[in-house]
Structure formats: structure tokens, C-alpha cells
Amino acid sequence: MQIVPVKALPYQTLAVQLAGQACVLNIYQKTYGLFMDLYVSGVLVVGGVLCENLTRIVRDAYLGFIGDFVFGDTQGTSDPFYTGLGTQYLLVYLEEADL
Secondary structure, three states, X not given: OEEEOOOOOOEXXXXXXXXXXXXXXXXXXXXXXXXXXXXXXXEEEEEEEEOOEOOOXXXXXXXXXXXXXXEEEOOOOOOOOHHHXXXXXXXXXXXHXXX
């Protein structure tokens, strides 16, 4: 597992290298939840996924992504909201061995 550093911003784009994959994450707050898009090498893998506490984001190996992501609430069990990103809500990359 790896913690992916995120900031308490309502919209952010991160470029990270994970398991040899060039990943771009768009994380954005809407009125009804926090959402995430995942691109690998410029190709959309999943888009508009609602981020919920400890719920995997990619979920399906057939999409070709190695690993997965979850948001975890360090202070309870609530779903992530942008104001707590990086402190209360951590974005965790689950390596293939963690699945």
C-alpha cells in the first residue's frame, strides 16, 4: 500500500507513477460527493467514480489497471469531502499484492 498525497482542494489533478503505470488522477468535489477519474498513459480507465470510504475505485481487473485505490477516513467512517483530503481522508494505492 502507498499513500498518494492529496491536498484539501475542491479540484486537483495529480500525475503519479504507480507499478510502472503513468497515472493521472482528477479528484473533484460535487454537491453530492467526491469523484475521481483515472487515466493511464493518457487513456481513461475509469471516470466519474463516486469516492466512498474504503470502497475500491477501479474494482475490475479487466480494465487493465494494476492495483486499485481507496479513500480511508482516519477519524471514522464518513465518505471523503475535499476539506479533509490529505488529513482526515487519505488516498491509498493498493498494489496488486494487496488485492
